[in-house]
Amino acid sequence: MKTAIGMAKDKTFALIFADFKEITKVRLAVSVVFSSIAGYFLGAYEISLTSILLLGFGGYCMVGASNAFNQIIEKDLDALMKRTRNRPIPSGRMSVSTAMFIAISLTVLGVVTLYFLNPKTAMFGAISIFLYTSVYTPLKTKTPLSVFVGAFPGAIPFMLGWVAATNEFGIEPGTLFMIQFFWQFPHFWALGWMLHDDYKSGGFKMLPTGKKDSGTALQIIMYTIWMMVISILPAFGITGRLTLSIPAAIIILLMGGVMLFFAFRLYAQRDTISARKLMLASVSYITLMQIIYVVDKYI
Structure with missing residues (x-):
């Protein structure tokens, strides 16, 4: 018992x-x-x-x-x-x-x-x-x-x-804020694309144009480019104590390029599979980018 x-x-x-x-x-x-x-x-x-x-x-x-x-x-x-x-x-x-x-x-x-x-x-x-x-x-x-x-x-x-x-709070945390700020748009719009019908059932308006169309895909591309640019700014010595070596910046730029590739693929194909691949790439990007920043500081 x-x-x-x-x-x-x-x-x-x-x-x-x-x-x-x-x-x-x-x-x-x-x-x-x-x-x-x-x-x-x-x-x-x-x-x-x-x-x-x-x-x-x-x-x-x-x-x-x-x-x-x-x-x-x-x-x-x-x-x-x-x-x-x-x-x-x-x-x-x-x-x-x-x-x-x-x-x-x-x-x-x-x-x-x-x-x-x-x-x-x-x-x-x-x-x-x-x-x-x-x-x-x-x-x-x-x-x-x-x-x-x-x-x-x-x-x-x-x-x-x-x-x-x-x-x-200064330019260093401000830069970290901007990196994650711009990253969220391709990430959440890819997620919103995947779950568009379900979100629509709940009345949620998650895509910028309200549709799974070229307009939404184009905005995903633009925000991905901005994310890539801001992610490597510390390599140019303009962000105070927050620095990034050239090799680390190149790696991060290449990872951003992977996201951009999937963003362009979504623009071309406009399907759920492409959106899912972009979403998964974005998750990998933000995690690996943060790891690279930390490792680059201490090596």
Whole structure:
């Protein structure tokens, strides 16, 4: 009997933990934390394990809070789409009050934790939550410009790490912000292209022209080019302490070229397969680019 009860409790805990991971979007949150820690390594004069742990925990809390608030606001729309109807709230596995408790708790924990690093880090973290939940989320059903607005909180993590390490905001974290800002357009428009019909079911306007057409594909190409240009700016010695060697810049430029290739392919073929390849290339790009920046600094 005890064994059966123990197994039941373990199963219940596993289900609760699975829903917690889903409402905080654990994979997205971890990728954001990775960006923040990369920014920290770029800005730090000396590496502090305590600071990294605070940044990682506080960053996860902030992203998790944003995602939880987002799913509370969009619960009725999530129920209309195949990819989201099984989320904790629309499926009925989690109540709105429970989700709200999680979101508020994570917000408080995140702000307080980041404040221990420095006030600027906590401020930018709080701004990110506000923009994501109060501006970006409501705009998603109103205008395609929501992606532009959402790119602001989405670009904060990379620069947040630098601010956490230095307690300063200048051209260096500003450059990191711009890199991730422009990267988001080809990434999210490729995703929006893939999921266009599902997004349409929920009333979301994610593509710049509202259609899977040449206009959208052309804008993806233009923003990819801007991303490539800004990503190698530190190689020209105009971004303060944020520097990049010529070999590293060439590698990053080549990786951007891969994204640009898939962007042109999407323009030519205008199909879901091309959009998916671009989306996957963009995920690889942002991760590898951040790794190259960090490795280039320390070798």
